[in-house]
Amino acid sequence: MKYENECVTYFAAKSQNESLTRVLVTSFLATYDPTVSEITDVKTAVSEAVTNAIIHGYEGQDGMVELFCGYAEETIYIEVADKGKGIGDITRAMEPLYTSKPELERSGMGFTIMEAFMEGIMVVSTPNLGTRVSMYKKLSRE
Amino acid sequence: MKYENECVTYFAAKSQNESLTRVLVTSFLATYDPTVSEITDVKTAVSEAVTNAIIHGYEGQDGMVELFCGYAEETIYIEVADKGKGIGDITRAMEPLYTSKPELERSGMGFTIMEAFMEGIMVVSTPNLGTRVSMYKKLSRE
Amino acid sequence: MELKFSKRNQILIVRIQGEIDHHTCEHMRVAVEHNFEKIRGKHMIFEMSGVDFMDSSGIGAMIGRYKVAKCMGGKVVIANPNERVEQIFRMSAMDRIISCYPNLEQAIQHLEGGK
Amino acid sequence: MELKFSKRNQILIVRIQGEIDHHTCEHMRVAVEHNFEKIRGKHMIFEMSGVDFMDSSGIGAMIGRYKVAKCMGGKVVIANPNERVEQIFRMSAMDRIISCYPNLEQAIQHLEGGK
Ligand SMILES: Nc1ncnc2c1ncn2[C@@H]1O[C@H](COP(=O)(O)OP(=O)(O)O)[C@@H](O)[C@H]1O
Ligand SMILES: Nc1ncnc2c1ncn2[C@@H]1O[C@H](COP(=O)(O)OP(=O)(O)O)[C@@H](O)[C@H]1O
Numbered sequence: 001m002k003y004e005n006e007c008v009t010y011f012a013a014k015s016q017n018e019s020l021t022r023v024l025v026t027s028f029l030a031t032y033d034p035t036v037s038e039i040t041d042v043k044t045a046v047s048e049a050v051t052n053a054i055i056h057g058y059e060g061q062d063g064m065v066e067l068f069c070g071y072a073e074e075t076i077y078i079e080v081a082d083k084g085k086g087i088g089d090i091t092r093a094m095e096p097l098y099t100s101k102p103e104l105e106r107s108g109m110g111f112t113i114m115e116a117f118m119e120g121i122m123v124v125s126t127p128n129l130g131t132r133v134s135m136y137k138k139l140s141r142e
Numbered sequence: 143m144k145y146e147n148e149c150v151t152y153f154a155a156k157s158q159n160e161s162l163t164r165v166l167v168t169s170f171l172a173t174y175d176p177t178v179s180e181i182t183d184v185k186t187a188v189s190e191a192v193t194n195a196i197i198h199g200y201e202g203q204d205g206m207v208e209l210f211c212g213y214a215e216e217t218i219y220i221e222v223a224d225k226g227k228g229i230g231d232i233t234r235a236m237e238p239l240y241t242s243k244p245e246l247e248r249s250g251m252g253f254t255i256m257e258a259f260m261e262g263i264m265v266v267s268t269p270n271l272g273t274r275v276s277m278y279k280k281l282s283r284e
Numbered sequence: 285m286e287l288k289f290s291k292r293n294q295i296l297i298v299r300i301q302g303e304i305d306h307h308t309c310e311h312m313r314v315a316v317e318h319n320f321e322k323i324r325g326k327h328m329i330f331e332m333s334g335v336d337f338m339d340s341s342g343i344g345a346m347i348g349r350y351k352v353a354k355c356m357g358g359k360v361v362i363a364n365p366n367e368r369v370e371q372i373f374r375m376s377a378m379d380r381i382i383s384c385y386p387n388l389e390q391a392i393q394h395l396e397g398g399k
Numbered sequence: 400m401e402l403k404f405s406k407r408n409q410i411l412i413v414r415i416q417g418e419i420d421h422h423t424c425e426h427m428r429v430a431v432e433h434n435f436e437k438i439r440g441k442h443m444i445f446e447m448s449g450v451d452f453m454d455s456s457g458i459g460a461m462i463g464r465y466k467v468a469k470c471m472g473g474k475v476v477i478a479n480p481n482e483r484v485e486q487i488f489r490m491s492a493m494d495r496i497i498s499c500y501p502n503l504e505q506a507i508q509h510l511e512g513g514k
Pocket of ligand 1: 048052053054056057058082084085086087093094095098099100101106107108109110111112131340
């Protein structure tokens with residue numbers, strides 16, 4: 001796809017970088033006159049996916065997380081990918097309240113929030129190879 | 143080198159992304175208790191290097207710019223690279239007030255500012271292959 | 285994230301300022317547990333008017349604190365969440381165990397009015 | 400970047416709010432030229448108290464405006480730059496052709512006092 005603008009970032013799988021990804025995506029969106037609520041939607045979805053890569057993908061081990069932002073035809077495209085553990089059963093993983101890490105105080109609501117706040121989401125994952133979450137959202141642009 | 147934290151971003155060579163790189167580097171630095179003046183130093187140097195990649199490296203053509211941020215031992219490492227035009231005479235390019243694009247209202251002060259605001263700078267460039275500017279700065283961290 | 289602690293009888297009041305995510309939740313968990321023990325608390329109120337971002341890590345953290353308070357026979361209550369924060373709590377159906385109140389006074393009243 | 404234009408006799412006063420970089424300078428150049436012609440201006444004052452970032456693109460832009468004003472027999476003057484902005488101007492030795500004043504009144508005085 002040909003994007004009007006695009007940006008891909010690889011960062012260390014450290015929780016301190018979660019806020020960096022929110023700042024990045026907010027700044028990427030800024031040119032396109034998003035509403036406050038659109039910014040929050042995208043920021044929250046990115047935060048969920050990035051947190052998952054760090055906690056579930058790499059489970060605290062070293063690794064790099066990829067965040068892609070693209071913009072084309074009034075639509076923002078986001079991809080978050082890791083080369084971590086992968087997801088065995090994606091359908092179950094996406095169920096509300098399902099979490100494999102309740103001991104880390106996870107709520108199992110990450111995917112549900114991504115689905116609620118973005119327009120479309122696709123998850124591709126291979127055990128031991130990693131996970132890629134692709135999402136998009138059309139901006140209202142009145 | 144083993145960095146405590148690192149982040150590399152590839153973004154379209156568009157001037158709208160200049161502010162995005164400043165936001166990114168500010169957020170990357172934030173964990174390390176920088177002074178306001180250190181933040182401004184690094185932000186300004188990054189802005190200069192990124193602008194050069196867009197204006198001089200790609201001369202308005204499509205292309206991707208790389209921004210690397212790394213942190214190790216109280217020192218922030220920055221690299222800005224493009225796969226553009228390259229610099230024939232680096233020594234001359236780094237002279238204060240030298241610019242190859244006065245018609246675009248360039249001042250020729252970019253490299254001088256990078257040198258003044260960072261502690262070390264290294265420029266590697268090959269005509270028609272591109273340019274990589276590497277800089278570092280030790281933070282005071284009182 | 286910045287946390288301010290105060291107490292009122294057996295209620296630990298935690299004012300959260302800033303962003304609630306996985307990174308900041310780690311810090312919050314430790315600090316809240318510490319202060320809750322110190323005052324030998326029973327209930328917790330999280331005052332969230334200063335929260336400008338929260339993702340699902342916030343839900344996990346609140347449920348975690350709820351379990352701790354429950355051990356002491358107490359409750360966890362949220363005061364002053366913004367619309368977004370309340371929406372995220374509602375989505376997780378967490379509002380069945382943790383109530384939200386529009387201000388601190390009502391949150392306190394709820395806890396002191398009950399047994 | 401936000402620009403506010405006003406005039407005083409033949410002086411175009413430009414209040415800049417926000418960040419001055421290569422991207423925003425493009426916009427500024429066009430808007431300033433347009434307003435300068437409209438008022439048939441001679442001098443320009445850039446009021447910079449609202450500028451929170453500037454890189455060397457700002458120097459280039461100011462020199463560009465200086466050349467335009469010079470054609471009209473006028474000058475360019477900066478009012479209220481913060482320390483950083485002034486530092487960057489000084490580094491480029493631009494202060495030899497464009498003076499900085501701590502406030503708008505002194506900048507105006509300088510231009511109206513001179514011939
Ligand atoms: N990047 C990932 N790598 C491996 N497993 C993942 C990843 N993302 C999600 N999962 C799995 O999907 C489950 C549900 O994810 P989610 O809905 O975000 O809830 P939570 O993060 O609270 O557990 C996780 O508990 C985990 O088992
Ligand atoms: N990334 C780059 N690719 C090609 N040429 C460059 C690059 N960066 C700098 N240059 C060359 O070095 C010169 C001096 O750069 P600089 O000191 O930043 O001043 P300015 O950007 O104002 O021209 C430029 O005019 C250009 O010729």
